[in-house]
Amino acid sequence: MSVNSESRQRILIADDSEMNRSILADMLEDEYDLCEAENGVEAVAVLEREGVGISLVLLDIVMPEMDGFGVLEVMNKYHWIDDIPVILISAENSRGFVERAYDLGITDYISRPFDAAIVRRRVVNTLMLYAKQKKLVGMVADQIIEKEKTNNLMVSILSNIVEFRNGESGLHVTHVRVITEMVLKHLIQMTDKYELSHSDIALIATASALHDIGKIAIPEEVLNKPGRLTDEEFVQMKKHSEIGASMLEDLPFEQDEPLVRIAHDICRWHHERYDGRGYPDGLKGDEIPISAQAVALADVYDALTSERVYKKAFSHEKAVQMIMNGECGTFNPLLMQCLGEIADDLLKEKDANPHGNQVEQEMRNVTAEMLHHEELSASERTLRLLEHERTKYRFFASMSQEIQFEYKLTPPMVTISDWGAERLGLKEITMDPLNDPAILTFFGEDGMEGLKKRVRESSPESPVVQYDCELTVRGKKRWNRIICRALWESEEPPKMAGVIGKLVDVHDTHTRFAELEQLAFHDPLTGLLNRNYARTQIIDRIVHHQDVSYALVIIDLDYFKDANDQYGHLFGDKVLQYMSEKLRKNIRSGDIVARVGGDEFMAFTQYVSDPELMVERIFQSLIGKYENFKISVSMGIALTDMVGYDYTKLFHNADKALYAAKRAGRGRYCFYDPSMQDMLSVISPIDKHVERGKNVEKGIADR
Numbered sequence: 001m002s003v004n005s006e007s008r009q010r011i012l013i014a015d016d017s018e019m020n021r022s023i024l025a026d027m028l029e030d031e032y033d034l035c036e037a038e039n040g041v042e043a044v045a046v047l048e049r050e051g052v053g054i055s056l057v058l059l060d061i062v063m064p065e066m067d068g069f070g071v072l073e074v075m076n077k078y079h080w081i082d083d084i085p086v087i088l089i090s091a092e093n094s095r096g097f098v099e100r101a102y103d104l105g106i107t108d109y110i111s112r113p114f115d116a117a118i119v120r121r122r123v124v125n126t127l128m129l130y131a132k133q134k135k136l137v138g139m140v141a142d143q144i145i146e147k148e149k150t151n152n153l154m155v156s157i158l159s160n161i162v163e164f165r166n167g168e169s170g171l172h173v174t175h176v177r178v179i180t181e182m183v184l185k186h187l188i189q190m191t192d193k194y195e196l197s198h199s200d201i202a203l204i205a206t207a208s209a210l211h212d213i214g215k216i217a218i219p220e221e222v223l224n225k226p227g228r229l230t231d232e233e234f235v236q237m238k239k240h241s242e243i244g245a246s247m248l249e250d251l252p253f254e255q256d257e258p259l260v261r262i263a264h265d266i267c268r269w270h271h272e273r274y275d276g277r278g279y280p281d282g283l284k285g286d287e288i289p290i291s292a293q294a295v296a297l298a299d300v301y302d303a304l305t306s307e308r309v310y311k312k313a314f315s316h317e318k319a320v321q322m323i324m325n326g327e328c329g330t331f332n333p334l335l336m337q338c339l340g341e342i343a344d345d346l347l348k349e350k351d352a353n354p355h356g357n358q359v360e361q362e363m364r365n366v367t368a369e370m371l372h373h374e375e376l377s378a379s380e381r382t383l384r385l386l387e388h389e390r391t392k393y394r395f396f397a398s399m400s401q402e403i404q405f406e407y408k409l410t411p412p413m414v415t416i417s418d419w420g421a422e423r424l425g426l427k428e429i430t431m432d433p434l435n436d437p438a439i440l441t442f443f444g445e446d447g448m449e450g451l452k453k454r455v456r457e458s459s460p461e462s463p464v465v466q467y468d469c470e471l472t473v474r475g476k477k478r479w480n481r482i483i484c485r486a487l488w489e490s491e492e493p494p495k496m497a498g499v500i501g502k503l504v505d506v507h508d509t510h511t512r513f514a515e516l517e518q519l520a521f522h523d524p525l526t527g528l529l530n531r532n533y534a535r536t537q538i539i540d541r542i543v544h545h546q547d548v549s550y551a552l553v554i555i556d557l558d559y560f561k562d563a564n565d566q567y568g569h570l571f572g573d574k575v576l577q578y579m580s581e582k583l584r585k586n587i588r589s590g591d592i593v594a595r596v597g598g599d600e601f602m603a604f605t606q607y608v609s610d611p612e613l614m615v616e617r618i619f620q621s622l623i624g625k626y627e628n629f630k631i632s633v634s635m636g637i638a639l640t641d642m643v644g645y646d647y648t649k650l651f652h653n654a655d656k657a658l659y660a661a662k663r664a665g666r667g668r669y670c671f672y673d674p675s676m677q678d679m680l681s682v683i684s685p686i687d688k689h690v691e692r693g694k695n696v697e698k699g700i701a702d703r
Contacts, residue, residue, distance in 0.1 A: 040066025
């Protein structure tokens with residue numbers, strides 16, 4: 001059965017096998033719009049970009065960059081799994097494997113090889129299930145909204161009775177509620193110090209309506225006295241906080257309900273102050289629940305801006321100034337910062353919805369979004385046009401030698417143009433870039449902090465930032481200019497959503513010096529240090545660190561002449577570059593690796609206990625194949641513990657050990673010992689090295 005193209009749902013197929021993606025596409029493309037990802041990072045990027053426009057994910061587990069479990073963890077972290085079902089499709093069917101996938105939230109599991117009818121049926125069933133769940137959510141939301149309206153109305157009636165007796169406007173309760181909610185919503189944007197969800201904030205805002213319920217027990221002549229209270233009257237007035245808390249404590253039911261507990265905290269402690277000078281208990285700092293702290297600030301602000309029997313109303317500006325200057329007691333500095341930052345919106349927002357319908361409106365918005373996910377998906381034509389524009393942009397960017405990038409705050413992800421990623425030696429998509437070692441190395445500590453500082457200083461009115469800094473591009477320092485634009489969401493107050501920008505190589509004298517330095521110190525074919533520069537580095541190391549044990553390893557590529565003779569010199573160069581990369585990856589960053597010349601390499605590395613474990617690891621990492629050429633190496637090793645800290649002796653003795661390894665049949669390694677002193681004239685028996693307690697004669701034939 002075909003589906004109208006206007007209502008087609010969109011399915012993401014994430015699998016590193018193009019064949020598998022193609023088979024699934026053939027099964028589903030008649031009824032659904034499809035998009036594909038060949039690894040987990042690409043899948044996350046699609047989900048982040050298209051969001052709830054994706055109706056279903058068909059997910060493989062074994063993928064490069066990020067596996068399927070990683071994708072599921074990201075979907076759980078950002079709650080995408082709540083709205084987007086996942087069907088796992090994999091050849092792996094072990095119990096632990098499948099159970100882990102279900103624990104991470106998958107809806108169904110299909111094992112490969114798969115049957116077309118089964119795949120289509122399960123896709124339909126899953127989409128129908130989620131559609132019914134969305135409809136049910138809408139129905140439940142309607143019922144919750146009605147119940148919430150009734151509950152709020154009852155709380156408001158009770159609270160307004162108290163305010164009426166107090167001779168105050170009934171809007172005080174509403175104002176305190178709105179201000180409390182605004183302050184706390186801004187607080188959770190500023191800091192994660194207080195673990196407050198939006199549900200928590202809504203509950204606190206509702207409970208705030210009961211903050212002065214204890215005033216019902218205060219004599220009216222004290223409550224509505226137009227002049228200054230006497231000391232005795234003030235003591236009487238202060239009792240309202242304890243009375244309100246006691247009233248809630250004496251409720252014969254629902255003592256453990258969150259609303260009752262929060263209302264109790266607010267009633268008792270909304271007159272406490274951050275410096276410990278409040279009442280009734282003299283609590284200090286965060287001994288005061290954050291709910292009571294927020295209501296206290298809201299209560300004071302509205303009291304200042306409202307007319308009372310004993311005072312005229314202050315202006316909004318004067319009230320904020322008085323609070324900030326500490327004229328009304330001491331408040332949490334974070335809450336005062338929130339008040340200052342929302343001050344411009346406070347005046348209009350607190351009276352914008354006087355009947356307290358914000359909760360209903362918010363729930364309606366959430367429900368509408370859940371019921372209309374499909375409206376967010378783009379048409380095939382739009383996607384083609386966007387891809388066309390993207391292709392043009394990438395082409396012009398490569399011609400202008402500019403590198404485009406985009407940084408999203410949620411989830412934290414940086415995307416670099418493919419040409420730019422290749423140029424910089426970085427990945428096109430990096431999750432959590434501020435903690436990624438490659439990105440941090442690229443920017444350096446000063447560069448990263450400088451850029452972050454300038455971006456933070458931007459604003460919706462001045463969003464463009466320019467920053468010149470020295471970046472590490474493929475191991476070389478290069479001066480670049482970063483021009484970027486901060487992106488802002490339309491929320492009030494505006495919230496930064498991310499950054500888009502470009503990076504231009506300005507290539508000044510600093511860069512030219514770095515390039516000359518590269519030519520002087522590095523082998524041009526492999527990029528490793530050349531022999532002369534490596535020699536100076538090793539000498540410097542052993543002169544200043546003679547309390548450390550080092551090994552000098554000389555590596556010779558066996559039968560390299562065969563590579564040149566059989567496949568040509570260009571192929572031989574590729575083999576040398578392959579070997580260099582293998583060495584670079586298996587030598588610690590602080591060690592020294594160089595090309596001695598021809599097909600010989602040298603490594604200078606530190607060891608702590610048994611050097612043979614370290615040498616064995618290097619040896620095993622090098623043997624194998626490059627295309628059709630079988631790679632075999634011979635290695636000679638000299639240790640500072642045996643030879644001493646003299647570079648010339650180390651090198652010559654490592655060379656003698658290498659000679660011993662080659663004379664013994666190649667494809668092995670040997671450590672230098674004094675029996676090799678006259679190696680040029682006598683072949684030392686390799687068996688002598690076995691007596692050291694380990695098999696140091698390693699041949700490919702033995703494996």
